[in-house]
Structure formats: C-alpha cells, structure tokens
Amino acid sequence: xxxxxxxxxxxxxxxxxxxxxxxxxxxxxxxxxxxxxxxxxxxxxxxxxxxxxxxxxxxxxxxxxxxxxxxxxxxxxxxxxxxx
Amino acid sequence: xxxxxxxxxxxxxxxxxxxxxxxxxxxxxxxxxxxxxxxxxxxxxxxxxxxxxxxxxxxxxxxxxxxxxxxxxxxxxxxxxxxxxxxxxxxxxxxxxxxxxxxxxxxxxxxxxxxxxxxxxxxxxxxxxxxxxxxxxxxxxxxxxxxxxxxxxxxxxxxxxxxxxxxxxxxxxxxxxxxxxxxxxxxxxxxxxxxxxxxxxxxxxxxxxxxxxxxxxxxxxxxxxxxx
Numbered sequence: 001x002x003x004x005x006x007x008x009x010x011x012x013x014x015x016x017x018x019x020x021x022x023x024x025x026x027x028x029x030x031x032x033x034x035x036x037x038x039x040x041x042x043x044x045x046x047x048x049x050x051x052x053x054x055x056x057x058x059x060x061x062x063x064x065x066x067x068x069x070x071x072x073x074x075x076x077x078x079x080x081x082x083x084x
Numbered sequence: 085x086x087x088x089x090x091x092x093x094x095x096x097x098x099x100x101x102x103x104x105x106x107x108x109x110x111x112x113x114x115x116x117x118x119x120x121x122x123x124x125x126x127x128x129x130x131x132x133x134x135x136x137x138x139x140x141x142x143x144x145x146x147x148x149x150x151x152x153x154x155x156x157x158x159x160x161x162x163x164x165x166x167x168x169x170x171x172x173x174x175x176x177x178x179x180x181x182x183x184x185x186x187x188x189x190x191x192x193x194x195x196x197x198x199x200x201x202x203x204x205x206x207x208x209x210x211x212x213x214x215x216x217x218x219x220x221x222x223x224x225x226x227x228x229x230x231x232x233x234x235x236x237x238x239x240x241x242x243x244x245x246x247x248x249x250x251x252x253x254x255x256x257x258x259x260x261x262x263x264x265x266x267x268x269x270x271x272x273x274x275x276x277x278x279x280x281x282x283x284x285x286x287x288x289x290x291x292x293x294x295x296x297x298x299x300x301x302x303x304x305x306x307x308x309x310x311x312x
Contacts (some may be wrong), residue, residue, distance in 0.1 A: 013206075017282050023263055024203070028259075048210040048225050053257075055230035059238040060257045063137040069150060070132055073157050082161035 007035040010040050020050055124164050128157060134174065134259060135181050141254040143183045144243050148236065156181040158203045175261070178269045182251065189247070199244055199294045201287040208289040229280040232301045233292065241291035249284035256281055 007015075012035040018024045019032045036043045132153060139149035139156075159180050166178050205211065209229075213220040219228050230238065242257070242275075244248055255266045263281070265276040296302050 017278075017285065021263070023278075044221055045207055045210055047223070048213075048220055049207070051224045052226040052230070053208060053285075055224070055226050056238055056288070056292075057257050059230055059233070060141060060242070060254075061137065061202060062235045063133070063140060065133055065136060066146060066150060070129060072150070072156050073132060074129070075180045076154050077157060077161055079111075080158055080161075082158065 006038075007031045009035070009039060012039070012042050013045070016046060016049060017078070020046070020053060092274060110148065123169075124161070124167070128160060128177065131174050131177050132157070135177060138178060139181055139185070140180075141239060141242060141258055142251065143188075144239065148188075152181060155184045159184065172265065172268070174259075175265045175268045178255070178259075179271070182269060185251075192238055199287075199291050201246070201290060204286040204290045205281050206286065208286060212293050216302060217309045218302070219305075226283050228305060229292075229296060229301070232305065233296055233299070237295045237299060238292065241288060241295045244291045244294075245284060245287050249280055249287055251275060252280045253284040253288060256284075 012019075012032050014077065015024060015028060015032055019029065022029070036046055122273075135153045136149055136154065139152040140146060143149050143152055156177065160177055163180075167173065209226065210220055212218075213225070213229070219225045233241075242253055244251060252266060252270065255261055255269060261269070263274050263277045266278045266281075270277065293302070
C-alpha cells in the first residue's frame with residue numbers, strides 16, 4: 001500500500017458507524033484501521049464513539065426478568081391449546 | 085502511533101441474548117412441514133428473555149413488555165408454519181414482537197417530542213464533553229457520563245427519539261444483530277436501516293445530553309473535573 005491508498009480523515013470518518021459495527025469489507029476495515037493508527041485526532045473521536053456505543057449497550061442490556069415470566073407465557077400458550 | 089481500535093466483536097456483549105444454536109444441533113425439519121412443536125417451543129423459550137428486553141425498551145413498562153411478548157408468542161405459535169426451519173428464529177420472532185408493538189402503540193397518543201433533533205451535528209456528545217470539560221479522551225471516555233446517567237435515564241433517552249428511530253435503536257443496542265438482520269425484522273431495505281441508525285445515534289447523543297443536563301449530571305461532572 002502506498003500513502004495514496006490511505007484514507008483521509010474525511011473518508012475514515014464517513015465510515016465510522018460501519019467500521020464500529022463491522023459492516024465494512026475487510027479491505028475497508030483495514031484502511032480505516034490504518035488511518036486510525038496514524039491519526040490521533042480521528043482515533044480519539046472513534047474511541048469516544050466506541051465507548052459510547054458500548055456503554056449504551058451495557059446499560060440497556062441490564063434487564064431483570066420478572067419472576068415467573070417464562071412460566072406465564074407458556075401457560076398462556078397452553079390455555080390456547082398451543083405448545084406443551 | 086495510537087493504540088486503537090478494534091471495534092466491538094460481534095456477540096461479545098452479554099445480556100438477554102438467546103442463542104439460536106439450538107436449531108443447528110437438531111436434525112432439519114422436512115422442508116414442506118412446520119417444525120415439530122417441541123423444537124419450535126424450545127426456540128421460543130430460548131428467545132423469550134431477549135424478546136422481553138427488546139419489548140421493555142420499546143414499551144418502557146414492565147407489564148406492557150410482558151403483555152407484548154405474550155401476545156407475540158401466541159401469534160408465533162398460531163403462525164408457526166410461517167417460520168422456515170433453519171432460518172433466523174430470533175429475527176422472525178422479533179418481527180412479530182415489533183408488529184405487536186406497532187399495533188398497540190398506534191392506539192396510544194404519542195408523547196410530545198421534548199428535544200429538537202433537527203440538524204444534530206456528528207460527534208455531538210464528544211463535542212459537548214470537550215466544550216464542557218467532561219472526559220472525552222482515554223480508554224473509555226463516555227463511561228463516567230453513562231454510569232452517572234444509569235440504565236433508566238439511558239432508556240428514557242432512547243424513548244425520546246421519534247418512533248422510527250427508537251425502534252431501530254432498540255434493536256441495535258439490545259442485540260448483536262447485523263444491519264441485514266435488523267432490515268429483516270423491520271421489513272425495510274438495509275440502506276434504510278443504515279440511514280436510520282446513523283441519524284438515530286446522533287439523536288440519541290443529543291437526548292442523552294439533554295437528560296444529563298436536566299438531571300444536573302453535566303454540572304456535577306464538570307465541577308468534579310475542574311477540581312481534579
């Protein structure tokens with residue numbers, strides 16, 4: 001790869017969501033990654049976004065299932081003559 | 085040289101995710117028949133916790149979430165012949181949950197929108213944090229703000245988004261669905277998912293900031309950082 005093949009900050013930033021969600025091709029993932037290795041400004045922005053997404057996922061996924069929830073769903077299915 | 089950034093490996097997050105691996109260890113059902121009831125029920129039971137989590141983030145109330153999943157489970161069993169064995173059961177069931185949510189929610193008055201989301205810039209929280217003196221660098225720069233906000237306020241922020249964005253965000257944040265799977269659940273093109281997620285994330289940042297300001301968290305953290 002030559003320096004001409006590398007992404008600019010703008011090109012890397014345009015792909016921030018897809019990069020963090022692994023929705024890019026392997027080639028594009030590599031190009032973004034290489035840009036982040038040499039550009040501290042973009043790396044800081046990407047790191048903040050990654051931290052935010054990860055943190056929101058962690059918070060939202062803290063779910064306490066109600067006691068007996070599964071049993072109530074299965075009982076409702078049985079009452080309707082389904083499942084069992 | 086900076087130390088960065090391996091994006092979130094798919095499936096790393098734990099939580100209510102129910103694996104569909106059960107489907108892969110069973111002999112395939114005959115293509116022309118509905119799956120055997122036992123298999124279908126096992127798939128459903130394995131998906132119930134994840135479905136409840138998703139329904140809770142959509143409806144925002146525990147009792148409503150349970151009703152929603154129960155209604156979806158009944159519909160799923162009645163329409164079991166519509167599930168193609170070997171395909172993604174979770175995406176199929178989440179689609180039913182979403183349909184049930186739309187059906188119920190359409191009958192309710194929409195909450196007034198309290199945050200103006202027009203023209204929210206990229207990197208909204210990053211920019212605000214930097215301007216206000218909150219952490220915006222380091223290994224996990226958003227952690228402090230999110231920890232102070234807590235789960236309920238983060239869920240409230242998602243709930244403030246316009247509905248087409250809150251639904252896609254709920255799917256995205258609650259499960260490790262790929263964009264295509266979210267598109268399958270919502271029955272929209274994958275480009276629509278990409279676009280809504282992009283806008284939804286920006287809106288969420290503004291909503292989180294608004295919630296943090298209202299709760300006095302921004303001021304507390306800024307003072308703390310000043311004193312540090």
